[in-house]
Amino acid sequence: MESKNIINRFAEKMNIDANNVFGILKATAFKQRDGNEPSNEQMMALLLVAHQYGLNPFTKEIFAFPDKQAGIIPVVGVDGWSRIINHHDQFDGMEFIQADNYLSYPDAKACPEWIQCIIYRKDRSHPIKVIEYLDEVYRLPFESKNNGGYKILSAWQSHTKRMLRHKAMIQCARLAFGFVGIYDNDEAENIIAGGQTTTIIDIGAIDMNKISDRTKQLTKKLVDRAISTQAWESAMNYCQEQFSGVERRYVELTLIKARENNVVKLAHPDGNSTVIESNTSNSHEEIKEGQ
Structure with missing residues (x-):
């Protein structure tokens, strides 16, 4: 799906002229700190994340702070x-x-x-x-x-x-x-103030000695498959069916962190923004040892 199609979709949904989408976003969905206007790439990044989660930036369900790397910090309100x-x-x-x-x-x-x-x-x-x-x-x-x-x-x-x-x-x-790659207002303020990376999920508390090599290998395959197909929900379902205890927790957090990194990449566009439609079909059933 091309970038202009996302803009047209939002314009049609909001009953506004597609040419006015970015202007409205500048006025309503970006929190400026230094007086500089957000770039078109930053506004496109916000639309991409909003599209992924089905949120409306025009009613402040989602808005953004520009970050220090010319990307954005997507912020979701309570609504x-x-x-x-x-x-x-x-x-x-x-x-x-x-x-x-x-x-x-x-x-x-x-x-x-x-x-x-x-x-x-x-x-x-x-x-x-x-x-x-x-x-x-x-x-x-x-x-x-x-x-x-x-x-x-x-x-x-x-x-x-x-x-x-x-x-x-x-x-x-x-x-x-x-849900990853999106933050509440307090978290966004902390990221801006401290220059910290936009990461909420941490697997450091897991005792890796309790995670078998088999589980690590299957987890890597599961993550690779989820990234290529965007089938994160079916990946999580597969995890719930195939793992238990601390190993299931390890796989869950690894998937969550991988998806967070995937969303953050969308929020730091290179000017060629595209949207990969999520595939929620059960595309992980065939993952076996040795594959």
């Missing part, structure tokens, strides 16, 4: 996360559990020490559970040391419990559905 979770074919409900113990920070409302998100998938017998701790994600208000000093409060101070719940939902969704 956008809710959309991709609820529209996933295997989504079968969500629950939240919170700690009885509350913490209090200056200028903020009291909040549970942690909130757990539980997501159910139709194709799995066990739910995915993730706990997010307030002390690890809470953001202090911005404090200026100029003009006598002042504070700028954020939603972390006015809606502390809601923000922690959002954090738990987003992290759980990443593990449940393999």
